[in-house]
Amino acid sequence: MVTVLGTGLDPSGAEYAERRTAMLAKLAEIEEAHARATEGGGEKYVARHRKRGKLLARERIELLLDPDTPFLELSPLAAWGSDYQVGASLVTGIGTVEGVECLITANDPTVRGGASNPWTLKKSLRAHEIAFANRLPVISLVESGGADLPSQKEIFIPGGALFKDLTRLSAAGIPTVAVVFGNSTAGGAYVPGMSDHVIMVKERAKVFLGGPPLVKMATGEESDDESLGGAEMHARTSGLADHFAVDEPDALRQARRVVARLNHRKAHPDPGPAAPPRYDEDELLGIVPGDLKAPFDPREVIARIVDGSDFDEFKPLYGPSLTTGWAALHGYPVGILANAQGVLFSEESQKAAQFIQLANQRDIPLLFLHNTTGYMVGKEYEQGGIIKHGAMMINAVSNSKVPHLSVLMGASYGAGHYGMCGRAYDPRFLFAWPSAKSAVMGPQQLAGVLSIVARASAAAKGQPYDDEADAGLRAMVEQQIESESLPMFLSGRLYDDGVIDPRDTRTVLGLCLSALHNAPVEGARGGFGVFRM
Structure with missing residues (x-):
């Protein structure tokens, strides 16, 4: 049975046009920086x-x-x-x-x-x-x-x-x-x-x-x-x-x-020609919203990068904020984990850990498509075990032996960046779209946390709190964190392997998959450490 993804994207709509315009503006900045590099x-x-x-x-x-x-x-x-x-x-x-x-x-x-x-x-x-x-x-x-x-x-x-x-x-x-x-x-x-x-x-x-x-x-x-x-x-x-x-x-x-004359041979032969996606790659420009707080459906991205737009989803009704499933990309099998609504809950974390284990059993490389604000916080979620479930996902990513590829499409904040195989977790390749942002948390949240801590400290000392100075500090912190979370800043520090045009995603991933198959692709058959249940 062929499981071709449908699409709800309306390329003629105002929302699509707005997102496309914003993405093209960011791409122009990236291209200008690339031109400076090629000038030597x-x-x-x-x-x-x-x-x-x-x-x-x-x-x-x-x-x-x-x-x-x-x-x-x-x-x-x-x-x-x-x-x-x-x-x-x-x-x-x-x-x-x-x-x-x-x-x-x-x-x-x-x-x-x-x-x-x-x-x-x-x-x-x-x-x-x-x-x-x-x-x-x-x-x-x-x-x-x-x-x-x-x-x-x-x-x-x-x-x-x-x-x-x-x-x-x-x-x-x-x-x-x-x-x-x-x-x-x-x-x-x-x-x-x-x-x-x-x-x-x-x-x-x-x-x-x-x-x-x-x-x-x-x-x-x-x-x-x-x-x-x-x-x-x-x-x-x-x-x-x-x-x-x-x-x-x-x-x-x-x-x-x-x-x-090297007699150098790939561990795995090339799979040969593959069916292209059924949807236009150009439409990838209009999927990610300018405001990363707004969710988007990662299946729209998957449908435009995998062979034939064919995707077998795993646990589609469980932990819906994380989309997982099987596909092929330029003929190479891949398991995909893609953030949907941004936040990772306990169900998404457990689902991810199981999926990663399955990929290792089958020797299938994993592709992580990032758009996460991190793991959910709050009394209900702490009592529900979000720490141990998030740790389970990070444990699985850390000890997985199949090659990992990561693409930062939107937000990639906090421990969610780790769970989705950020740079510290040794993905074979990691690329970012111009729309991506990555930091310990969002600028407003970070500035707000510092403000709350400072206000509480002043109250504990019985001192008055300067609200005008607080507003200035928050604005300064927000500006700093915003600038330090942008793709060019992160790429300049080699926290990724490059900022790419979304339309090139399938080609870039295909080249990476071909390159990594020069080495044997073998998954872990155990050794995932202790999963706290």
């Missing part, structure tokens, strides 16, 4: 880079990838809102090279010579985490002057994890390839040094632990870049270079040949 260091430094006959980071990636295949860029807004360039002087993402899905990192040398700052480090570590969990070969397109020295106190000590990751990837049988286009100095020299395969570009690559000035200061020895760390020296003398390229296109061609 700006026109002056891009022109200087091109004058040297070099390709830009994204141009290198484009030549590396199979023609007409997608590139899923990750964390493009890293460092947004900080003192560093948006994008963190590094491009990371997943693309296909010689038919093999790979995790690709590329330094952007137009931003301070590709030097690594604290956000570059966080972005690199997240990329390696994705590669390890999904068994994706790693290709590093290297041109970096190493650590951004003024911020060394924040990156030197934790930065060693980058090199540790490369060795652990190799030890796990996950191939690592380094293509060196320019500087790869000091600690950066260990990227090619710890990669399985190394390609260097003639008269451009410079790989050494210490450059000529440092060597002169340390030993008194006179040297030059080429004899100290040039590509030809490493190809002929030191043996660090496995392949010697005459120019950048040649280096990328050789990198493709290296990948072609």
Whole structure:
């Protein structure tokens, strides 16, 4: 029996038009931020880079990838809102090279010579985490002057994890390839040094632990870049270079040949063509209300992202504030948990825990679609066991072994963010829509709580309470929490893997599902810890 979802969405209605307009306005802000990331260091430094006959980071990636295949860029807004360039002087993402899905990192040398700052480090570590969990070969397109020295106190000590990751990837049988286009100095020299395969570009690559000035200061020895760390020296003398390229296109061609010879195979074969949803993906723009207190039906989203809009709902009459059920997405089976009315009650929590266990029994990945204000509070619900039931759901999420994907569509507040597999619960991938917001609680609620506590404190001390100052404090707190709960702020801190256009959700999730099936998909058969009943 085919269980195709119906739709109650009216694309010609005023409510739909209002929601669509609000979403498009938010998307315009995201696109502007993405444009800042792709500008790199700006026109002056891009022109200087091109004058040297070099390709830009994204141009290198484009030549590396199979023609007409997608590139899923990750964390493009890293460092947004900080003192560093948006994008963190590094491009990371997943693309296909010689038919093999790979995790690709590329330094952007137009931003301070590709030097690594604290956000570059966080972005690199997240990329390696994705590669390890999904068994994706790693290709590093290297041109970096190493650590951004003024911020060394924040990156030197934790930065060693980058090199540790490369060795652990190799030890796990996950191939690592380094293509060196320019500087790869000091600690950066260990990227090619710890990669399985190394390609260097003639008269451009410079790989050494210490450059000529440092060597002169340390030993008194006179040297030059080429004899100290040039590509030809490493190809002929030191043996660090496995392949010697005459120019950048040649280096990328050789990198493709290296990948072609890896004999790297996916743990699960691709499922083949799948039926598209029966409803227009463009309609995803008009589903989420501008006011996240207003509920929306997540089935309208599910109907526009899953194969054939076919969805077998699990426990539809029990715990209706959480929609759960089975579907396929680009041919891959998925179990879906989607918040409906925002609040999670005891019934929803127990339903989620059972559903997560079933997915683990069947080795089916889970997709979490967030729109929750958290678990319900109040005397009735506390007495009804909301803590132990919420803990049951969080326990199930924490100990589930199947891959998890999360998409923040609307609100994702409080412990509900945890129960729906927020960043701290290690989803394989987590993306946000421009409409999403995430914080410990809503701005008005948080400001109100602080006001109540301050008022009670004043009363306990027998002091008068300044209502005018209270109003000003509440407004300031509300503004701060609102700004810190928005997608660009959270994405800038790498709390997600990117802010995406809702219309791209099916494509993005399909690419993620394909990538994660490079590794075995196996669920927990127990070991969920103690469920408090």
